[in-house]
Amino acid sequence: MNQTPKRAGGRRNGRLEEATTLSPLQHFTHEACYDVNMSDVAAPLGTNGFGQRGRYQASPGVGRSGRSSKRASDEPLDHERRRMITRTAHQYDDLDDIPHRSSPCKSPLVTPNTSFTSKSTATTRGSFANTSFSTRYESETSLSSQESLSQSSSYQKDVPITLPDRLSGTVQPNKQPHSLEKRLEHVWPKLPESLNHAPLGVVWEITRAAAHCGVDVGEFDLMYEPNDAWHDQKKLRAQLATRSELFRGKGLPPQSSDAVWAASLESFKSDTKVVVLSIEFNQAGKPSEPFYIAKLDPLHFRLGHRLDRRWGSDRLLEVTIPTLAPSKSFGLEADRERERSKTIIRWLCGQAHYFLGRMWAPFFTRPTKKPIKDVREPEKSGDQYLEQIYFFAIDGNSFVGSSIPNRVPLQEEVEKLQERTKMTLSELFEWSISGSQSGKQRVPKLFSRLALNLSRTVPTVTLKHEQIRFKEDIVSAKPFKKVMNDGIGRISRSLASKIAAKLGLTVTPCAYQARFGSAKGMWVIDLGDDKSNENDWIELYESQIKWKCNFEDPQHLTFEVKSWPRKLVSNALNQQFIPILETQAPSAEKKLAMRDAVAKHLVRGLQDDLDLAKAALNNSAALSLWMEKNARNFEQLDEAFVPFLGGLPDQNERRISYLVDCGFQPQSNWLLREMVNQLVDKRTNLLKKKWNIQVPCSTTALIVVDFEGVLKPNEVHLSFSSNFEVEGFSDTLLEERDILVARSPSHFPSDIQKVKVVSLPHLRKLKDVIVFPKTGHRALADLLSGGDYDGDRAWVCWDPDIVDNFENAIPPLDYDFLRDGILREATTFEFEDLQRNCDNLSKAYDEFRMTGFEFSMKGSLLGMCTKYKERFCYHGNPINGENAILLSVLLSYLVDQAKSGIEFAKDDWTRFLRTRLRVPLNLPNPLYDGDCLPSNYKLDELSRTGMHILDYLKFCVALPQIDQVRKEIKESMPEDGSKAIDTDLTQLAMEIDLRADQGSKDFKILRKNLQADLISLKEEWSLTTAQQSYDSMRYRLMVETLHDKWLQISPTLDSPLTPELDLLLNFNWFSAHCASFLSQDNAVDPGWVSPYNKWALIKASWTYKMFPHQKFTWNIAGKQLATIKCLVVSSSPALRHTAPGFVTPWQYNLLRPDKKIAARMAMLTGAGREDESVLALDEVTDYDDFGGLIDDL
Missing domain, CATH: 2.40.40 (Barwin-like endoglucanases)
Structure with a gap:
């Protein structure tokens, strides 16, 4: 299988293809001939296209009219004057000429520019004199076609780069108004002149708000001032909402956490994490719009990587775009997709991109995906495949040149957010992967190693x-x-x-x-x-x-x-393992026994899970336990606290937990019962679609090697740090028995191995890992689908019903698909070839980066080929047959495609199937992929042995049990109890009624006005939220708006407040339930708008009294109703020796129920068992679609 890479390719007429440099004037055309290197764009940029030093067109702080632009921060920019300024070509030929953030004067729009004409295309190898920034203009600027190219209407300043000839000359760029090239020019949001000196975090949040509201941030009309009004996030948002014409009347996106915001203004990091800048580019639907619409994520903390720690996370930007891999294999549409991909790659790598006042250059990309969730029909959820692109800030408005030539910035610079030194991509690459010292590595492999720096x-x-x-x-x-x-x-x-x-x-x-x-x-x-x-x-x-x-x-x-190794627990049986287990049962009798063993664990797991789901509807302890067991299946939020939407948490699972924590019971609260029922439906639907079977006597452990050499071939060692206790097993080690070991993904029959586990005192210090031998002819990890010891995990099973019915398969022969012509190398170039054929290291890195982007963005057929192999084996072809083995060999190549640099396109796949395997190109999906069996399919006595094992497990075991339990749940859900009025919530409202009915004029007026306000608000709710999806931005905006209006409702009378209303502070309810911790100081809260004052609780009680079974009530007053319930429940005589617990929002997000206590409480009501759930979904954070562990390479 190993073959020395060919040393050809990439040469034309005996020499390396000549690279062609492109100017901003000739965006990506093949006529350009600049030799400016992307890796060196941060070098001094002090000359224009004619080699002349550029000058200011207007002095800093002076506009075209000659008037000073200095003004009060609250003075909006005149829109006509702003347009006039932005249409003017302020030429800053050198970024050093741009006033720094510390400059006391206000500069006009910071847009470095060099005038380029077709005459200024002289080749300047090794020189940076031609490097320039093109002026940004408004999209409405009226220019001739030639002028519009030289004075680009792009939202970014473009810095040209040498492009390989294969890209620059393949297609004639189209610069029509709605062409792809033209639309790409308008992707990056503009930097308004008024934010030139603002901190990066402030600029990011304002740009994010503009993208969220669908407005042009370039129209921003407030001038930044370095004071608390801009550095306090709440005050800044208040400014945007009330004083900026751009945002007035528009809902702002959720704010970033206070801790992240504070870090963004200081060092861009916390003690353990860094602030991350990330954007999602979604493809626009209209030809008149930019090709991508930017959606900026909130500033958030994540664990840092090496580049964050060395250069500062503010210099790293992560961008995702929809995958560029073609969806068609041939035809006109396929050609269009390929040309579109090339154009986008040219746009990405052909210039640095001006954004947030910095020049960003892409340096690495890799495929990724994100789940697309269908709230109404979870079974229709899937994955969207994306390209994740990493950008590095090579230059910026406040960046300075290095004081020492050819020396990268010192480590200490990371701590000083306002001090950043210009860098080239060449310097970044050389520090990260030492290409000049690693010349023997092939380009795709070395490019993939950049990922190590991003772990x-x-x-x-x-x-x-x-x-x-x-x-x-x-x-x-x-x-x-x-x-x-x-x-x-x-x-x-x-x-x-x-x-x-x-x-x-x-x-x-x-x-x-x-x-x-x-x-x-x-x-x-x-x-x-x-x-x-x-x-x-x-x-x-x-x-x-x-x-x-x-x-x-x-x-x-x-x-x-x-x-690092953690305490080992029972683990699921990967679906890929199941057909191999049955195939390797050596006789019909043992195959039947293997099928029964797997089915037994499936039945057991389903029963436990569904029993607990039933109990969750009637018992809060069981509900807490069930929620905790399935918590990893719910969407995990990055916020440091639980975000709320109006009166309740912004997620159904969090809403359930919040209401249960505050004392509500599903059997007596209609909203809680409805949400739990929806969750049960969601869970059971998911169980029907995707399931793994947890085997109690199994686990997944990191693999290490016995360096001492005491293990013999085919022997392993496994000991636990604490007692591993499940049904039928309790011990701290495994010894003197046969076990199965496997690794995902598994395709060959030999990818599961039966080995002997032994107990050796010398190895017992190695806890919670499985130790493989270093003896023998071939590493045991390599036998398991080509694994190694760099962090791979092995599935270990010692269940006797499974192990005893299994027999090892002989590993397949070695195949060399490169030698056989099935696969081909994308490039045979090693990095030293690039160095030898380029003028300098910087140009070598340009070619290196472009090759890496081209190859990575072609996509992989691994998923498609894996699904075909699954269908192929399903339709009567044994997994140990020759063709199945050949398909598995292909998959083993494709798994390492990014590192090995091999190409395998859809036409190669077609040829492989037709000529090598001689099998159909398309096969029907397995029945188990569907929801039910065909109507003409009849189950009979032979079904137990005649069906495919996965069909049997789904249709004969899982679905009947799930449907039966779901029916029982429906039948056990009477609506009467949950629709009753909760008197705990109406007591405060009843006190108002009591005082009004006793003749108090003030309370009658108060009641009348409060009722009128609530009716009006309810009518507005009905009008504005009707037919709105829960996930729609309009719905969310209206909930927040109406919630704020509800908070603004204050006690109103026909005359000023009378002393009698002081009784609001002395209701019997308050003295009975909350003593003195709730106070109403009207001097502190003159508007009565505090969400937790006594008036707020009275108002919530009255809202519930008027609309007890309306979602309006809970979306508007949920927090206050939960407070009332918690206080009442905690004040019962049985709890007189305890008290309700109060936690901060960020601490509440960390709370989890104690599994053993919750299980014990649930058992008292017959709700469930103590052991772990025996059925769980794939952990997508750990494994990919095919069961493989996700790593950074």
Whole structure:
């Protein structure tokens, strides 16, 4: 299968294809001939297209009219004057000429410009004199076609770059008004002149608000001033909503958390995380619109990566766009898709992009996906495939040149947000992957290694160079010579302890999955090391090192932890394993026994899960337990607190938990019961669509190697850090028995192996990992679908009903699909070839980056081929047959396609099926992919053995049980109890009635006016929210608006407030339930609008009394009603020795029910069991569609 890469390709007439440089004037045309390198665009930009030094067209702080632009911050910019200014070509030829943020004067629109004409296209190799920024203009600027190109109406300043000839000359660019090229020019939101000196966080939030409201941020009409009105997020949002014409009357997006906002104004990081800038580009629907519409995400914290820590996360920008992979394989439409992709790649890589006052250059891309959820029909939910593109800020309005030539910024600069040094992409690449020292690596593989720098990890101990021990890989004996420790090394016990201390762990793990400079993989403690000697060291094996690194920068010497072994728990049986398990049962009798064993676990899991779902409708403890068990299936939010929409949390699952926490019961509250019922429906529908079967006697563990060499071939070791207790098993280790080990994805019959687990005292320190031998001819991890030891996890099963009915398969022969012509190499270039054929390292990196983007964005057929193989084996073709084996070999190549640089397009796939396999191009989907069996399909006694095992498990086992339980749930849900009036919520309203009925004129007037206000608000609710989807922005805006109006309703009388209304503070209810913690100081809250004052609770009670069974009531007054309920329930005599607990919003987001206590309470009512749920969905955060562990490479 291994073959030396060919040293051809990429040459024409004996020399490397000549690169062509493009000017802004000739956007991407093949006529341009500049040699300006993208990698060097941050070099001094002080000359224009004629080699002349550029000058200001207007002095800083002086507009075209000659008047000073300095004015009060609250003075809106005159729109006509603003348009006049932005239409004027203010030429700043050098970013150094742009006034810094610290400048006391106000500059006009900061738009560096150089005038380009067709005469200024002289080649200037190695020179940056031609590099310039083109002026941004309003889209409505009226210019001739030639002028409109030279004075671009783009929303960004474009910096040209050398493009490979294969891209620059393949298609004639179309610059018609609605052409793709023209639409791409308008993608990036503009920077308004008034925000030139604003902090990045402020600019981001205003730009995000403009994108959310669908307005042009370039029209922003307030001038930034460095004061609290702009640096306090709430005050800033108030300004936008009330003083800016651009945002007046429009709903702003949800605000960022206060902690993130504060960090964005200081260092762009917290103690453990960094602030992340991310944008989603969605394709626009109208030809008159920009091709992509930008949706900026809120500022949010995430775990940092190496580039964040070295250069500052404010210099990194993550952008997602819809995948560029073609959906068609041939024909006119396929050609159009390919040309569109090339045009977009040229747009991405052909210039730096001006955004937020900075120049952003893309340097890496990789495919990703996001779930698309259908709220009404969850079973129709799916995934959207995207390209995730990483940009680096190479220059900016306040960036300065390096004081020392050819030296990257110092580490200390990260801490000073206002101090950023210009950099080139060449410098970024060289620091990240050392291309000049790693020339023997092929370009696609080296490009993929950039992902190591983007792994989100926890930095721990920084070592010294002399503490690194470089080692040769451990290989098997001749003639096999296989690497036996691929991806794993050792560390000293003292270093492991120090790493644990940095992580805040009380117990030192036996191993870590980590990154260290150019190395990645696992590091296991040296069992022979004496911890007492305090000798810190780390081993780096050849297979761990991904490029040549000098290990000098402290960031390259920092041990960055990605994961470590945790307490092992029972795990699910991957669906891919099930057909292999049945196939490898050696007889018909054992196949039937294997089918029964799997079905038994499915039945058990479904019964437990559905029983708890039934109990959840009638018992709050069972509901809490059920919610916790299934919490990972719900959408996880990044916010530091639980966000609310109006009066309730902004998610049904959170709403349920909130109401239960406050004392409501599903059997007596109609809204809670309705939401729980919807959740049960959602859960059961998902169970029908997608299910895994949890086997109690199984787990998933990180794999390590026995460096001591005490394990024999086909032996493994597994011990637990605490008692592993499930039904039928309780122990701290496995010993002297056969077990199964497997790894996802599994395609070959030999991808599941039966091995013997032994207990060796010397290895018992290695807890919660499975130890594989280093002896034998081939690594055991490699036998499991080509795995290694750099962080792979193995599924381990010791259930006797499964293990005893399984027999190992012989591994398949080696196939070389490259030699056979089935696959081909996208490029045979190694990085040293690029260096040899380019003038300098910067140009080599230009070619390197373009090659990487082209290859990565072509997409992969892995998913399509995997589904075909699944259908192929379903329709009567055994998984151990020749054609199934060949399909599995193909899949094993495609799994590593990004690193190996192989190409396999749809026409290659068609040829493979027709000529090599001689099978149909299309096959029907399996029955188990559907909701039900065909109407003419009859189940009989033979179905138990004659059906495909997955059809049997779904239609004969799972669906009947799910449907039966769902029927029982429906029948056990009387509506009477949940529709009753909750008197706990009406007591306050009844006190108003009592005082009014006793003759109080003031209370009669108060009641009358409050009723009128609420009726009016309810009518507005009915009119504005009718026919609106819950997820629609209009609905959400109206809920927030009406909730605010409800809060504004104050006590109103025909005359000023009388002393009698002081009784509001002395209702019997308050003295009975909340004593003194709720106070009403009218001097502090003169508008009576505080959400938790006594008037708010009275108002909520009255709202409920008038509209007890309306969603309006809960969306508007849910928080206050929950407060009332909690106080009443907690004041009962049975709870007189306790009190309700109050927690902060950010702490509330961390609360989880104690599983054992909740289970015990549930058991008292017959609601469920203590053990874990035996059925769960795939953990999409850990595994991909095909069961493979998601990693950064």
